Amino acid sequence: WSPDRMVRHHQHGLGRVVAVVGETVVVRFDGQRLQQVPGEELQLAPSLYGNLQESRTGSAADALARARALAIRSVNDQWGVFSRSLVELLPHQLWVCRKVTETWPFRWLVADDVGLGKTIECGLVLMPLIALGRIRRLLILAPARLVPQWQFRLKQMFDIRVQQYVTAADPRGGVFWDTASMVVGSFHTLRGTKRGVRERLLETDPWDMVVVDEAHHFGADKRTGRTLAYELIEQMEERRKIRSLLLFTGTPHRGKDFQFYSLMRLVRPDLFDPEAAPADNLAHLRRAMIRNNKASVTDLNGKRIFTSVTTAKRDYSYSPAETHFYETLSRFISEGRTHASGFTGRAHTARGLLLITIQKLAASSVAAVRNALVKRRRMLEQEREKTAAQRPARRPVDILAGLREPSDEGAEVEEEAAASEPKLDLVDDEIPWLTELIELSHVVGRETKISRLVAMIEEEFKADPVLLFTEYKATQALVVNALRERFGLESCAFINGDERLEGVKDRSGRQVPWVQSREHAARVFNAGEVRFLVSTEAGGEGIDLQERCAVMIHVDLPWNPMRLHQRVGRLSRYGQKRDVTVRILRNPDTVESRIWELLEQKLNRVQAAFAQTMEDPEDITQLVIGMTENNLFNEIFSSVPDWEGERLSSWFDERTAQLGGVEVTEAARTIAGSVARFDFRGVGGDLPKVDLPDLKEFIKAAVHRYGRRIREEESGLAFLSPSDWTKRDYAVREKYESLVFDRGIRGADVMRRVLGVGHPVVDTALGEALDLDVRIAGVSGLEGPVLVVSVEDQVTGTGAQANRVILGIRENGGERELLRDWELLKMLNERGGRGRSGDSALPEMDPALAGLVDDWVSGVDAVAVGGAAGMQRPFAWPEVLLLPSRASGLRRDRRGPGLAPT
16 A cells, blocks of 8 residues: 555545554545544545556447546536536626535625625535535524525525525424524514524534524614624524535625624624724735625636616706795705704604604605505594503504615614604694695695606607606505506516505596515516516516516605615626616706706716726715715605705715715725725636536436437426436436436426436536546547646645546647636537547557556656646645656655745
8 A cells, every 4th residue: 555546445535645553554644634444444446647557448439427526516616617506607606606605604794786696606605505405404594584595596496495584483492593504584583582493493403504694683783783684693603503604705804893893793703803994804804704706707718797877867857846845845844853852852852853764755656645644544533542651561662673774674663663652752742734734735636747658668668667666655556556557457567575566547537555575476477478577676686587678667766776776786796698777767956956967077077086086987976875884865855955956965975075075985996996806817717618518528428328318309308317327326216318418498397307416417427427447548539638637735624615626638730738626627528529439549468568658658747737836725835736757656746846835
């Protein structure tokens, strides 16, 4: 058992001898695992030089099968490119997969722009790790509204099946966590302490990997402390329940360095300290945070893939009745502010927030604010009839707790808040005020905004499917009724947080509730069964609508510009084939419209100044907005004076000095320049230019080796499985039909039809091919000798996901040419065929011929060493495995002078 001899063990598989210790042998298996086993349990494995010494060759079919299998596994371990995702994989997604899985366990925050495919990136990371058995226990934490989507998409795209956590399945004393190994649950639910939910989660077995979506909810503040979600992850860490951690968020920095670096501390507590100087933390950011933006991502040829977004405004004017209503409402709000000034502390804050909410509702539509005022008057009247003792005690600001920070449910909370808390009187003798406003709102009749909306659709988008966004459900019902009235009752669908819309008119004109799930609404819209989809902010994230729609209308404008970015992200995402057209409805005479104009101009100036200092295009406005506290926008819009021209501009500049200011812009610039990011120029040559169809020759040859016939039908491949396969893996079926190498197919049972790593047929064929003992064979069509070598890391325990890479070396025009693993696979597919049954160019290999082969192999050392040195791999000390020569019995110097340890 001399060092470097290849051996096989019945339990550990193929390995390489390191040393002999008495009657035992230390062997390195799988390039990483060191085991000390009795020598009697080992068998010599075939080797290239052993075959040369014995003048023994294998079959061409076996040689091709093993070489292809080695290349396939090498590519997939690094990039996940052969996973069975049902969407086309993009270079930046493959890069994220490789970057995250360079080590195991890993901890990363991924803050990609909206529409870059976080679910796909997550699936690409998960699939090879699940296949290797490294992930057996998986926990995904997401906002409640996105939990079903994570469950559905992982199954649909990757055939990864996760169980949804629901409180009904986890009663006190229950066994949910004892039996569930792959779970997706709402962090809003699991962070809570009621009924012992959090404690039962903390008592479970450790998780191999925890994924967190919308990770900005996991925050900590110097003044207010840690959020419950933050505490949950912190306690899981303290109890050592998390092995690998992957966080996703589009807005990692919310305006305060302490909050941002507290989040980064969750990711890498060994690198980040929110109390430390920002410069000290920034130095480590590239090791823990990834951020890609739409301007930088490309296809495999380096071409930008995102279409342009064109935004235009469409104006309308108030009718006399609307003008009268809004003027009266303005006086009411002014009176309310005066009234609120007589209070202090929480009472003052609560009244101020309610007045802001009423103002925001009015900016959306008369219908939205009328709906809130009617409910508020009813509650005030009911309050008069009750005694204080009969009314259950409640803190007056509880319902307003969610209004300070933006959330997808925020607008719907606001609608309820405006009508609640009757103890919070907004003005003296409030009911007469409300009565007058309600009566004036009824005089308005059909709102001019809605008339302008319908006319615009008829003029500009005669047959296009259209996505429309509103902030509030009352405005949503107004739009739905107008569209159904003009374009037919079956013309539209809706999405909101309640999945219920009040006040929808039926065929007889009665107002009835309409119930519809967000998944159903998205499905019928994408399928073309309805022309319009009307959504509140609940549809601003988590719904992909780019396949059919390229037109969006903002029926109203949210006060936080981040909302616009999230809305447009439903259409401006990968898969969108057309330029996206966006329309904004506005009344230019309103103060809100003038503020929006100034806000847009300021953000454009910030972006223009930033672009001059950056080599690559980068949209910094999302970071700048994300780093601005939500309260700033509320304060600007709610307190704007009735001024115009330079006077208003000066006021605006003074109030928004923080927005896009030097400090914020520099922080955004620094973060954008300090994170890890995809750069096609740097990694484009290393990207594997292969996909599922490149597995076809391997699978066909694997079936043909058993003499089985494959029928290539229009629907896909059909064959009877070799009996050895069904014995090797019970998941392999006896018969297959309609198998394809196409990510784009749709319909029932698609995951059983798409062939890729993770499918029983592919996994079984790979395992079988890798076990073949062939080391040398003659294959016609290759135009010269080809050597397959392995680059491995001599250092063990690095945690690398891929600890070996396969290379090919061939003779081309008298020169030795290096082939990456994916290039080797493509070359074998193009020229190697399946290996003819009688194909053996070396049937009578005499010692002289063996010597020629040995000499040729000896001459490729420099090529292999140089190629390994140029590869972007996280190897601590790479070595090229060229097995011992016949003469010396010693291993060659695999590093060579040109490859120093890194």
